[in-house]
Amino acid sequence: MSSIKDVANLAGVAVGTVSRVINNTGAVKPATRDKVKAAIEALNYVPNEVARNFKMQKSNMIALLLPSIWHPFFSELAYYIEDELDREGFKLILCNSGGKPEKELYYFDMLEQNKVAGIVGITYNDIENSVKTDIPMISIDRHFNNKITCITSDNFEGGRMALRELVKAGSKKPAFLGSVPSDYSETMLRKEGFVQEAKALGVPVVVYEEPDPIKDDDQYYSNFLTQHKDIDGVFAITDMTAAKYIERAKLAGIRVPEDVKVIGYDGIQDHSFFHPLLSTIRQPVEEMARTAVRLLLKKVDGETLDGEIYRISVKYREGETT
Amino acid sequence: MSSIKDVANLAGVAVGTVSRVINNTGAVKPATRDKVKAAIEALNYVPNEVARNFKMQKSNMIALLLPSIWHPFFSELAYYIEDELDREGFKLILCNSGGKPEKELYYFDMLEQNKVAGIVGITYNDIENSVKTDIPMISIDRHFNNKITCITSDNFEGGRMALRELVKAGSKKPAFLGSVPSDYSETMLRKEGFVQEAKALGVPVVVYEEPDPIKDDDQYYSNFLTQHKDIDGVFAITDMTAAKYIERAKLAGIRVPEDVKVIGYDGIQDHSFFHPLLSTIRQPVEEMARTAVRLLLKKVDGETLDGEIYRISVKYREGETT
Secondary structure (H helix, E strand, O other): OOOHHHHHHHHOOOHHHHHHHHHOOOOOOHHHHHHHHHHHHHHOOOOOHHHHHHHHHHOOEEEEEEOOOOOHHHHHHHHHHHHHHHHOOOEEEEEEOOOOHHHHHHHHHHHHHOOOOEEEEOOOOOOOOOOOOOOOEEEEOOOOOOOOEEEEEOHHHHHHHHHHHHHHOOOOOEEEEEEEOOOOOHHHHHHHHHHHHHHHHOOOOEEEEEEOOOOOHHHHHHHHHHHOOOOOEEEEOOHHHHHHHHHHHHHOOOOOOOOOEEEEEEOOOOOOOOEOOOEEEEOOHHHHHHHHHHHHHHHHOOOOOOOOEEEEOOEEEOOOOO | OOOHHHHHHHHOOOHHHHHHHHHOOOOOOHHHHHHHHHHHHHHOOOOOHHHHHHHHHHOOEEEEEEOOOOOHHHHHHHHHHHHHHHHOOOEEEEEEOOOOHHHHHHHHHHHHHOOOOEEEEOOOOOOOOOOOOOOOEEEEOOOOOOOOEEEEEOHHHHHHHHHHHHHHOOOOOEEEEEEEOOOOOHHHHHHHHHHHHHHHHOOOOEEEEEEOOOOOHHHHHHHHHHHOOOOOEEEEOOHHHHHHHHHHHHHOOOOOOOOOEEEEEEOOOOOOOOEOOOEEEEOOHHHHHHHHHHHHHHHHOOOOOOOOEEEEOOEEEOOOOO
């Protein structure tokens, strides 16, 4: 009796493609569909009913595990991930972890039990060794290991860009304002790029960081403001950090951009109605989302990916703070 | 042979509760769980394996159908809906319709095929007659018919509140600025409340509306600005409408709040870093979300609900625009 593999070989396509044609669950080009159908007929292939039912009921679910959908960066990401999944005939299960390691592990466990086809994960905790799941996974911003491909914006290049733009805007003594996650995160490269570019250009820089998560916002910003009175530029690790800095600086009599130029990272402002419009390194959210889905579905289909980390180009968007 | 109903009757609980105990899918109080287990033992009840598998694989999925997760009101709503569902052992499937009727119908069809246990829907199109699904559903903001319970903020009271707050802030000639959906929507009551309260207080009001969706923003705001130069207060149907009005008014030399007081509706600003902070009627998002889930799960359990429309109290939040 023929197997789904025989059909795939004869049609010259991946097993996943045959499965999508049989279950009618994903986008398959008409020409490919015809080839698969011809192969099914030629081989007199009868899909295994159990496997087929299993596939139909289960394999079209992809989980998105993130800290909170109630954050503009994550909700934009989720929007495009769902859109791309829907095009491919997959459904999205949403899981808010609150950024808590125990909640992340709970969800991994739950997803394994529920046999989702794959996971897109945005996690910031050291769960690497606790995750036993063999479900195909793509990570965003966090690099685990070879098994879990990571998609991220080009944080290093973004950091370099921020330094150059601050200098271009007239800053002579720029500072990096950020926090240090307990585990390696790709976002750390924002600082690296910033500092290295400053070295290359011979610009003196200040780096101010506290361990993540920042427990006392008031203390954090007031420490920075009192310890570094002479800076005239700030590259904040996120737009929210930039916005909070600007608010506190104003209270301290510091004008942005007159006294200090500020650049954030993310691009969370979607329109121009609320001010200040931050000058920022814009994350390529749509491209990150669609790339994550495309790579994940390749993994689901059993393909091996070329890379471990995919870094997607960022752009500088000028606002009112430089 | 005993049925699940017999077990439920003996234990004095709903069938859904028995099902949750058997399938271990939801939060059940320990005392209730014990009662159910005792009843199962007493009746020597053997769950129907097929039904049980079906339940286990399917019935813990709830779909959230909304225009776009990439909108602060919807992402906040989704956050709390997922949180409440997770407490009850259910998973959330996210569906972005883009507000398009054909996409909404496509999703209803897909959800029926995928046999989700229930749907929370936020739809703004006339799909009532096209929806054939018997899946339990809760609608937010849109009232369909008896079968589909509707959860909404108390739009009428919110409109009255907005009128009173504008008058309190000194407005003598307030205006309502909105749009008219093609079908009945609970959000229309914002205007009704506003106009009725003005009548009751003897305050002259202007109502400016165009059909939804507004095709040309520039035209819409410039029409309003040129046709109603003498107004000194604006109640905008949403915060976004308020923000857009303020931006255009500024270009026309109108200062907010000095010349015109502005109140929006929604409460999309979660922090105080971007300005202007809108004075607004804040939707009780968390309570709407948790109520929607609680009522939906009652429906999933086969209970009949008392009401057709649940209207949840709103609050006025003062910002910088009144």
